[in-house]
Amino acid sequence: MKILTLSPLSLLLLPHLAHAAYVLQDDYNAQNFLSKFTYFTGSDPTHGFVKYVDEQTAKSKQYVRPNGAQIHVGVDHKSKIPFNPADKTGTGTGGRESVRLESKTLYTKGLFILDIEHMPGGPCGTWPAFWTVGGGWPNKGEIDIIEGVHRNSVNMMALHTGPQCSVKGLKQKALVEAPNCDVKAPGQASNQGCSMKDKGTASYGDAFNAAKGGVFAMEWTSTHIKVWFFPRGSIPKDINTPNPASWGTPNANFEGGCEFDKKFKDHKIIFNTTFCGDWAGGVWGTAAVDGGAKTCVDFVANNPQEFEKAYWTINYLKVFKQQ
Template identity: 45%
Template sequence: MVTRRFLLCALAALTRAAYVLKEDFGNTAAFFDKFEFFTEPDLTHGFVEYVDQATAESNGLLKYNDGSIYMGVDFTTTAPENGRQSLRISSKDVFNHGLIIIDLTHMPGNACGIWPAFWMVGPDWAAGGEIDIIEGVSLLDFNAVALHTTTGCSINDSGFTGVVQSTDCYIAAPEQASNVGCGIKIPSPQSFGDGFNKAGGGVYATEWTANGLKTWFFGHDSVPADIAAGNPDPSGWPMPDAAFAGDCNFERHFWDMQIVFDTTFCGDWAGNEDVWASSGNCATLASTCTDYVSNNPAAFEEAYWEIVSLKVYEDGNNSTQAMPRRRVVRNM
């Protein structure tokens, strides 16, 4: 009887998703050894000049603080000729499935014209998919989680605490504006920008499986003990803030994804005329987004990421699916 009970408990443990650490990006200078620096023109047409690592270090855009990584933007130059200097970095390895957990004490704060994002992207955009984990523009006081795909992927409006904003993930969905994708609003003002920073930051977790994606935001006073212990188990967490599941083949739409950080300005979202006009008092400060960003450098002193840790876990019961490898086909 004891033996039978033991075997049943062991079997139950084996059938649960058990996540094990696959990649720890660390919080020292070696962090950037695992990333590529993007220095081409901004693909979202922003007023930004992405710089390489040497330039970023020389100009103070990168710093290695005690136990954290700082990535900021130029906040001293007025009217920069090629756009405001900033960073876009992409992981050298690509991932398929897994649990991505990032601990931040600071993200770019709210400012007119800013557009920061922490996201993942597959090859040949949007064929390999895009997962926006942290994203927002200007004075938004909430995080906007979103997916972007080719045709044939839509989500249900259930199974999460956030507020659905759009359900068709196709970037050219006929009844949605261009490249809106499927999106879920995280109503908490502590989930993004100034609200996040005033609360001392927090932890974002993203679970990606064959059946879909889920994201959670935890303030530092509510991080599950299993995350802190390095043994994350989403099955014991509360209902996710965002969950993407429905009429979508996630295996076909999301694959070989790089992890990306960037902070751009204006561009297709923050610089859109309608968005600029409706972004609080931004339109009263300057007639266009580019004019404001160009002539108000001090507004972006708080436009920095401060990363305590970034870790990727894989399902220990099916580790081959989450195995990182180097990308062969580069994204657009």
């Protein structure tokens, strides 16, 4: 029998060989960010009280703009919006102007790292999200990395698929709200998917913004989808030459009874801020709300000043692929 021997150098390299190395695929920064996205202008799929504007409008009204080394992505916070009080969703009368950016590049697997200093979460009526999704929803899957409504203080992470995909939530910080990723799963709310609720308050809303944000990382492989959040003072030193194996317990770990290569493919990256709609509007009566408005639409339509802080400040977005 031939015995394999390793050189001293090989022994030193073993820890680094235990995982596949990531190399930079796309770097979204202040110089090129806006050119890498399209502007969605259709009706909001989540039935929000929102009017997504085109590129020309977004730039002329300064909803999107470079701001030094950062990118600003905001909403209208100056106009009162006419609406029919009998239309409780407001979808029949347009809505508050906002931006929905969708990446021109499609991705299947990879490591997605987002550094943001400010997110729109906090004002009542808002429903911001940073997520990825494939065409023919939900057949190619959806991955929600940042999401919340109103004055939520914790981040929600979720996957949405068709049948036969569930997760166990192994070795993670978040609480499993629902394990079945099927948007029509019995015993779960419609389109709930497999959702996980972060335990800490640092990763969403007012607390996140007060601390100048931080970094979110989503690793998508054939066996799992993991999400980490690192507050501004705790970002790993290797974030630009990433080794997720060294980052410790993820905030969310979607792993278990799901064939990820079949359920998730060809995703575009999306940033958007909507108002009210299926989630934020649906829980208005139970949320801590301002102004005494009876409906979410009433509040969003008549209080433009509340949405001055409903903006993203993005430092960079980087997508890495395995070698």
